[in-house]
Amino acid sequence: MTTPSRRDLANALRFLAIDAVQAANSGHPGMPMGMADIAEVLWNDYLSHNPGNPKWLNRDRFVLSNGHGSMLQYGLLHLAGYDLGIEDLKRFRQFESRTPGHPENFMTAGIETTTGPLGQGLANAVGMALAEKLLAQRFNREDLNIVDHRTWVFMGDGCLMEGISHEAASLAGTWHLNKLVAFWDDNHISIDGDVEGWFTDDTPARFEAYGWKVIRNVNGHDPVELKTAIDTAMSVDDRPVLICCRTTIGFGSPNKAGKESSHGAPLGAEEIALTREALEWPHAPFEMPADIAAGWDARSRGDAQEQAWNALFANYRAAHPAMAEEFEQRMRGELPAVFEPAAQAYIEKLQAEGPTVASRKASQMAIEAFAPLLPQLVGGSADLAHSNLTLWKGSKSVNSDDANANYIYFGVREFAMTAISNGLALHGGFIPYDATFLVFSDYARNAVRMSALMGARAIHVYTHDSIGLGEDGPTHQPVEHMASLRYIPNNDVWRPCDAVESAVAWRAAIERADGPSCLVFSRQNLPHQPRDATQLANIARGGYILKDSVGTPEVILIATGSEVGLAMQAAEKLGDGVRVVSMPSTDVFDRQDDTYRAHVLPGACRKRVAIEAGTADFWRKYVGLDGAVIGMHGYGASAPADVLFQHFGFTVDAVVNAVSSL
Numbered sequence: 001m002t003t004p005s006r007r008d009l010a011n012a013l014r015f016l017a018i019d020a021v022q023a024a025n026s027g028h029p030g031m032p033m034g035m036a037d038i039a040e041v042l043w044n045d046y047l048s049h050n051p052g053n054p055k056w057l058n059r060d061r062f063v064l065s066n067g068h069g070s071m072l073q074y075g076l077l078h079l080a081g082y083d084l085g086i087e088d089l090k091r092f093r094q095f096e097s098r099t100p101g102h103p104e105n106f107m108t109a110g111i112e113t114t115t116g117p118l119g120q121g122l123a124n125a126v127g128m129a130l131a132e133k134l135l136a137q138r139f140n141r142e143d144l145n146i147v148d149h150r151t152w153v154f155m156g157d158g159c160l161m162e163g164i165s166h167e168a169a170s171l172a173g174t175w176h177l178n179k180l181v182a183f184w185d186d187n188h189i190s191i192d193g194d195v196e197g198w199f200t201d202d203t204p205a206r207f208e209a210y211g212w213k214v215i216r217n218v219n220g221h222d223p224v225e226l227k228t229a230i231d232t233a234m235s236v237d238d239r240p241v242l243i244c245c246r247t248t249i250g251f252g253s254p255n256k257a258g259k260e261s262s263h264g265a266p267l268g269a270e271e272i273a274l275t276r277e278a279l280e281w282p283h284a285p286f287e288m289p290a291d292i293a294a295g296w297d298a299r300s301r302g303d304a305q306e307q308a309w310n311a312l313f314a315n316y317r318a319a320h321p322a323m324a325e326e327f328e329q330r331m332r333g334e335l336p337a338v339f340e341p342a343a344q345a346y347i348e349k350l351q352a353e354g355p356t357v358a359s360r361k362a363s364q365m366a367i368e369a370f371a372p373l374l375p376q377l378v379g380g381s382a383d384l385a386h387s388n389l390t391l392w393k394g395s396k397s398v399n400s401d402d403a404n405a406n407y408i409y410f411g412v413r414e415f416a417m418t419a420i421s422n423g424l425a426l427h428g429g430f431i432p433y434d435a436t437f438l439v440f441s442d443y444a445r446n447a448v449r450m451s452a453l454m455g456a457r458a459i460h461v462y463t464h465d466s467i468g469l470g471e472d473g474p475t476h477q478p479v480e481h482m483a484s485l486r487y488i489p490n491n492d493v494w495r496p497c498d499a500v501e502s503a504v505a506w507r508a509a510i511e512r513a514d515g516p517s518c519l520v521f522s523r524q525n526l527p528h529q530p531r532d533a534t535q536l537a538n539i540a541r542g543g544y545i546l547k548d549s550v551g552t553p554e555v556i557l558i559a560t561g562s563e564v565g566l567a568m569q570a571a572e573k574l575g576d577g578v579r580v581v582s583m584p585s586t587d588v589f590d591r592q593d594d595t596y597r598a599h600v601l602p603g604a605c606r607k608r609v610a611i612e613a614g615t616a617d618f619w620r621k622y623v624g625l626d627g628a629v630i631g632m633h634g635y636g637a638s639a640p641a642d643v644l645f646q647h648f649g650f651t652v653d654a655v656v657n658a659v660s661s662l
Contacts, residue, residue, distance in 0.1 A: 002291050003291070003295070004289075004291050004292045004295045006037070006040060006041070006223045007037075007279075008292055008295075009040050009044065009292060009295050009296060010036040010037045010039075010040040011036070011252070011279050011280075011281050012075070012079060012288060012292050012296065013032060013036040013039060013040065013072060013075045013076065013079070014032065014033045014036045014251070014252060014279065014281075015276070015279075015281055015283070015285075016071065016074075016075035016078065016079075016089060016286070017029050017032035017033060017036075017069075017071035017072060017075055018033070018267060018272055018275065019089075019272075019285040019286050020071050020074070020075075020089050020090070020092035020099070020286075021071060021092070021266050021267075022266045022267065022268075022269070022272060022285070023090055023092065023285070024092045024093040024094065024266075025266055026093055026101075026265075026266070027070075027071060027092065027093060027101065027264075027266070028068045028069050028070075028071070028263060028264050029071070029250065029262060029265075029266065029267055030069075030187075030189070030249040030250040030256075030262035030263045030264075031066055031068065031069030031072065031156065031185065031187075031249065031263070032069050032071050032072035032075065033249070033250050033251045033252060033253065033257075033262065034185060034187050034220070034247040034248055034249045034250065034251050035069065035072055035154060035183075035185050035220070035245075035247060036072065036251070037220060037221045037222070037223060037226065037247075037251075038154070038183055038185075038220050038226060038245055038247070039072060039076055039154070040223070041223050041226040041227055041230065042062075042152060042183075042226075042230065043062075043076055043080060043296075043298070044295075044296070044298075045227065045230075046230055046234075047060050047062060047152065047298075048060045048149060048150070048302075048305055049062070049080075049110075049298065049302055049305075050298075050299075050302030050303055050305060050306045051077075051080050051081035051082040051083075051110070051298055051299050051302050052081070052299055052302060052303055052306075053302075053306060054082060054109040054110045056302075056306045056309070057309075057331050057428070058146065058147065058148065058149050058306075058309045059149060060149045060150045060151070060152060061112050061125065061128045061149070061150075061151040061152070061427065062112060062152050062154075063112055063113055063115065063121045063122075063124060063125040063128070063151065063152070063153045063154070064103055064115055064121060064154050065115055065118065065119065065120070065121025065122045065124075065125070065153055065154060065155035065156075065159045066115075066118065066121070066154060066155055066156035066158065066159055066185065067102040067103050067114075067115030067116055067118075067121060068101075068102065068264070069154075069156075070099070070100070070101060070102050070103050071089075071092060071099075072154075073103055073110075073111065074088070074089060074092070074099045074103075074108070075089070077108070077109075077110045077111075079288075079293065079296035079297075080296060080297070080298040080299075080302075081296075081297050081298055081299040081302075082109055082110045083109050084098060084099070084108065084109070084110070086286055086288075089286065090286060102114065102115060102116040103115055104454075105426065105454050106454060106455060112124075112128070112426060113125075113128075113422070113423065113426050113454065114450060114453060114454045116450075117162075117446055117450070118156070118158040118159045118161075118162050119155075119158075119159045119160075119161075119162030119163075119164040119165045119168075120164060120419045120422075120446070120447060120450060121153065121155065121159065122153055122155050122159055122164070122165050122168050122169070122182065123164050123165075123167070123168035123415075123416045123419030123420050123422075123423065123447075124419055124420070124422055124423035124426065125151045125152075125153040125180060125182070125423060126168045126169075126171060126172045126177065126180065126416070126420050126423060127419070127420035127421060127422060127423020127424040127425075127426070127427065127432070128151045128423045128424070128426065128427040129150075129151040129172065129177040129179050129180035129240070129423075130175060130177060130398065130408075130420065130423070130424060131423070131424050131427035131428070131429055131430055132147060132149060132150075132151065132179050132427070133175070133177060133179065133398075134378065134398060134405055134406075134430070135147040135327075135429050136148065137401055137402065137403050137405060138375070138403045138404065139323055139326075139327050141316070141319070141320060141323075144312065144315060144316045144319065144320075145312075146309070146312060146313050146316050146327065149179070150179045150180070150181060150234075151177075151179060151180050151181070152181050152182075152183070153180070153181070153182040153183065154182075154183050154185065155182055155183070155184060155185065156184075156185045156187070156190075157185070157186070157187070157188070157189070157190055157195050157199055158190055160184065160199075160201070160203060161190075161198075161199055163415070164415045164416050164419060164447075166206075167413035167415060167416030167417075168413075168416040168419065168420065169206075169207060169210045169212065169240075170210050170411075170413075171410070171411070171413065171416060171420065172210070172211075172212070172240045173207075173210035173211025173212050173239060173240060174210075174211060174399060175398065175399055176211070176238055176239055176240075177239075177240045178236055178237050178238055178239055178240065178241075180240040180241070181230070181233045181234075181240070181241045181243065182240070182241070182242050182243070183243050183245055184203065184242060184243065184244050184245060185220070185245060185247055186203075186220075186244055186245060186246050186247065187246075187247045187248060187249040187258075189249045189258070189259070189260050189263060190260070190263070191260060191263055191264060192260065193260045194260075203242075203244070204216050204242070204244055207242045211239055211240075212239055212240050212241060212242050213233070213236045213239050213240070213241045213242070214241075214242045214244065215229045215232055215233065215241065215242070215243045215244065216244050217244065217246065218243055218244060218245045218246065219245075219246060220245030220246055220247035221247065221248070221251060226245070229243045229245075230243070249262055249263060250262025250263075250267075252275050252278055252279040253267055253271055253274070253275045253278070254271070254274045254275065254278050255271055255274065256271060326375065327429075330375070330376045330428075330429045330430075331428050331429050333428065333457065333513055335374065335510070335511065336373060336374065338373055339370070339373050339374060339510075340511075342369075342370075342373055343369075343370060343373075343503075343507045343510075346366075346369045346370075346503060347500060347503045347504060347507070347536070348536070350365075350499050350500045350503055351500050351531060351536055354528035354530075355499050355528060356498075356525055356526065356527050356528050357499055357525055357526070358521070358522050358523055358524055358525050358526065359465075359496050359497075359498070359499070359501075359502045359521040359522045359526055359561070360387075360388065360389050360463040360464075360521040360522060360523060361389055361499075362496070362498070362499035362502035362503065362521070362526075363389060363390075363461065363463070363502050363506065363519065363521050364389035364390070364391075364392065365499065365502075365503070366502055366503045366506040366507075367390065367392045367506070368392045368393060369503070370506060370507070370510065371392055371394060371406070372394060374431065374510065375404070375406075376429060376430050376431050377406065377430075377431050377433070377510070378398070378405075378406045378407070378408065378424065378430050378431070378432055378433075379406075379407070379408060379421070379432050379433030379434055379435070379459070379461075380407050380408030380409055380410055380417075380433075380434065380435070381409075381410065381434070381435040381436065381461075382410045382411065382412055382413055382414045382417050382434070382435065382436040382440070383409075383410070383411050383412045384435065384436055384437065384463075385409070385435075387437070387463060387464070388435035388436065388437075388461060388463045389463070390407075390433070390435045390461065391407065394406070395407035397409060408420075408434075410434065414436050414440050414441075414443035414444040415443050415444050415446070415447055417434045417436070417444065418434055418444040418447035418448055418451070418458075418460060419447040419450070420432075420434075421433070421434045421447075421451075421456075421458045421459075421460070422447060422450060422451050422454065422456045422458055424458075425451075425456040425457045425458045426454065426456055431457055431458075431459065431510060432458050432459065433458070433459035433460070433461055433509075434458070434459075434460055434461065435460075435461035435462070435463065436461075436462065436463075437462065437463060437464045437469075437476060437478075438462035438463065438464060438465045438466075438478040438481050438482075438520055439464070439475070439476050439477065439478040439481060441460070441462055441478075441481055441484075441485065441518075442481070444460070445484065445485075448460055448485065448488060448491065448516065448518065449488050449491075451491070451515070451516035452488050452489060452490040452491040452515055452516055453489075453490070455490065455514050455515045456515070456516055457512065457513055457514075457515070457516070458516045458517075459506075459509045459510070459516065459517050459519060460516060460517070460518045460519070461518075461519050461521070462478075462481075462518060462519070462520045462521070463520075463521045463522070463523065464476065464478075464522075464523045465478060465482075465495065465520045465521060465522050465523075465561060465562075465613075466478065466522070466561070466562065466613035466614060467479075467613050467632070467636040467637075467641065467644045467645070467648060468522055468523055468524045468562055468613065468641045468644070468645070469523045469524075469641070470523070470638075470639065470640050470641040470644065471638055471639065471640065472638065473636065473637060473638030474635035474636045474637060474638070477635070477636035478614070479614060479615055479632045479634075479635060479636065480614070480615045481614070482495065482520065482612070482614040482615070482618070483614060483615045483617070483618035485518050485520075486586055486587060486618065490514075490515045490516075491515065491516055491517075491518060491587065492508070492509070492512060492515065492516070492517040492518070492585055492587045492588055493517075493518045493520065493585060493586070493587055494508065494509070494517060494518065494519050494520065494584050494585045494588075495520040495521075495560040495561040495584055495585075495612075496519075496521070496561065496584045497526060497529060497559070497560065497561055497562070497563075497564035497565065497582050497584065498526050498527065498528050498529050498564075499526075499528065500528070500529070500531070500536070500539070501539055501582070501584050502519075502521065504539040504540055504584075505517075505519050505584060505585070506519065507540075508540055508585075508588070520561070522561060522562050523641075524562060524641055526561070526562055526564075526565060527565045529546060529564065529565075529568065529582070531546070539582075539584065540588075541588060541589060541592050541596065542583065542584065542585035542586065542587065542588025542589030542590070542591070542592065543558075543581055543582065543583035543584070543585070543586070543588075543589035543592075543597075543600055543601075544581065544582060544600060545579060545580070545581055545599075545600055546564065546568070546580045546581065546582040547568060547571055547578075547579065547580040548579050548580075549576050549577045549578055549579055550576050551576075551577070552602075552604070552605070553577060553578065553579035553602075553605050554577035554578070554605070554607060555574070555577060555578050555579070555605070555607045555608070555609065555659050555662070556578075556579045556580075556581055556601060556605055556607070556608045556609070557570060557571060557578060557579070557580045557581065557608075557609050557610075557611065557655065557659075558581045558583055558601075558608060558609070558610045558611070558619070558622055558623070559580070559581070559582065559583070559610070559611040559612060560582070560583055560584060560612050561584075561612070561613075562613065563611040563612050563613060563630075563650065564580070564582045566611060566650060566651075566652065566655065567580045567611055567655065568580055569652050570652045570655035570656055570659075573652055573656055574656060574659060578659075579605075581600055581601065583622075586622075601622065606624060606626045606627065607626075607627070607659070607662045608622065608623040608624070608626075608627035608628075609623065609627060609628045609629070609630065609655060609658045609659055609662070610622055610623050610627070610628075610629045610630070610631070611629075611630045611631070611650070611655060612629075612630075612631055613631070613632060613645070613648070613650055614631060614632055615631060615632055616629040616630070616631025616632060616633055617629075617631075618631075619631065626662070627662070628658040628659075628661065628662060630649060630650065630654055630655060630658055632648065636648070
């Protein structure tokens with residue numbers, strides 16, 4: 001076999017993308033054609049990974065933030081030797097294929113994160129680089145650097161137009177994430193054409209202002225310039241690096257290179273034929289010459305890299321057995337054995353003591369109880385630490401070299417905060433939590449959705465959960481937000497009614513390994529509720545009978561959060577025949593078996609009233625058309641909380657009247 005040139009290797013990527021998009025009759029060929037030379041140099045000369053073990057712990061993380069160019073990544077995985085065959089590429093964008101339109105971390109081995117909405121990949125990468133930094137600080141010892149890898153990001157003009165890129169890049173510079181390297185695909189083209197009319201930022205200056213090392217004016221089609229730039233980036237030890245690569249979208253296409261027409265549509269048979277001729281690629285669609293396939297194959301090199309790390313880790317284990325065990329346990333996503341019994345003891349203690357506190361305070365109490373048991377717990381707040389109550393006695397800023405750094409001051413950056421948490425979770429070794437006011441979950445919602453889509457083990461904490469926050473008024477009073485979060489598939493939402501339910505919610509979120517949890521807490525104090533052992537155990541089932549009638553219930557009151565106390569007061573006034581169901585998590589309750597759900601909400605009892613200081617319509621699924629909902633039908637107002645609850649009908653009399661109307 002002959003030794004292929006770098007251009008031949010890059011052209012292999014280009015034509016896999018061209019042919020797959022043409023076969024699917026949809027997709028984005030332009031970016032893969034434009035970034036193929038950059039990808040070839042990075043993957044063949046620098047990227048540390050093992051196609052035979054995509055989950056090798058010390059692998060480099062590669063993130064394609066401009067995920068619409070997914071065929072670039074699929075081509076890379078196929079050529080490097082991952083379990084992604086040519087038939088998978090031929091089924092690009094087809095139902096149940098392993099090559100969907102955007103990279104999905106749960107579909108394809110070797111994909112680190114799902115990157116659909118632009119800009120979030122960069123923020124995920126910041127979280128991954130932060131994870132590497134914190135793990136290195138905790139575990140590395142002299143001459144035994146078991147955590148030593150980089151995070152590489154490809155991103156386009158669209159990623160940098162999105163506001164999240166500003167938020168994430170600013171934090172990356174503040175945290176001095178020197179293992180983070182981003183390649184800007186500066187091709188001047190987006191869907192609407194040349195970006196000159198809407199993207200004229202001085203991007204290099206912007207990143208320099210954020211504290212990044214910026215390497216300007218790199219020819220993205222020149223392997224020599226690219227290698228020089230990457231070598232420079234790897235020598236930087238005090239900040240992240242942006243490599244500005246001037247490229248041509250649709251590189252090699254005689255009639256569509258440099259034009260938006262190559263961005264999001266197949267080139268067409270005639271143009272593909274011309275491109276084959278222009279790039280001197282005579283091979284049939286999806287045909288790969290043996291010498292080029294051999295030039296890309298990274299399996300033996302990757303296996304050698306992992307074996308060398310395994311030998312290093314064996315030495316580490318011999319010298320530091322306890323730390324080695326913790327590292328492996330954390331990277332497997334396992335909790336310390338002490339956690340479950342300690343958490344249960346804490347919950348039982350709370351039930352016995354019965355504190356009356358705001359659930360945001362109960363949340364802080366739970367963090368104080370659980371965090372010392374969980375070195376993998378890391379998180380913080382979007383400039384609301386003293387309102388969200390996320391600080392605890394052992395908090396140590398991640399913007400330090402402390403081996404136990406665990407607290408993140410995110411600043412006012414709700415969107416990036418949430419996407420960075422996703423990156424921390426996807427990297428492994430951490431259970432991240434982030435926090436803001438519930439009303440500002442709107443700013444973060446798409447990243448919450450991505451948490452749920454990817455199954456990221458992230459905890460999103462939201463306080464000031466209703467009109468109960470009072471005088472700040474309707475701009476800060478969440479109304480539709482609980483329902484909005486509940487409608488996200490695979491997203492567990494908890495709104496606890498007291499300190500005990502708050503602790504159970506935290507435990508459930510920590511123990512949940514297959515997706516995110518949203519924990520929603522009050523500003524105002526909530527009364528403690530009495531429970532027996534069965535009721536205490538059933539909190540974790542999402543909904544349970546908190547107070548029951550002597551015989552078959554005639555009326556069921558269903559409530560969450562601060563309104564559970566209201567339901568209990570109304571039940572006392574109504575007398576026997578009333579059941580009160582506390583439902584801190586509708587998502588978890590809906591996953592229970594039919595028998596349990598029918599036990600809590602028997603079909604024979606149709607007189608039901610749901611009570612929650614949020615959008616009323618959500619609760620129709622539980623009360624039906626025959627029931628009643630005491631909820632919000634508009635926005636709140638600026639006034640003390642007790643005045644607002646009275647005004648909007650969250651009173652004992654209102655509940656009694658609703659029951660009477662049934």
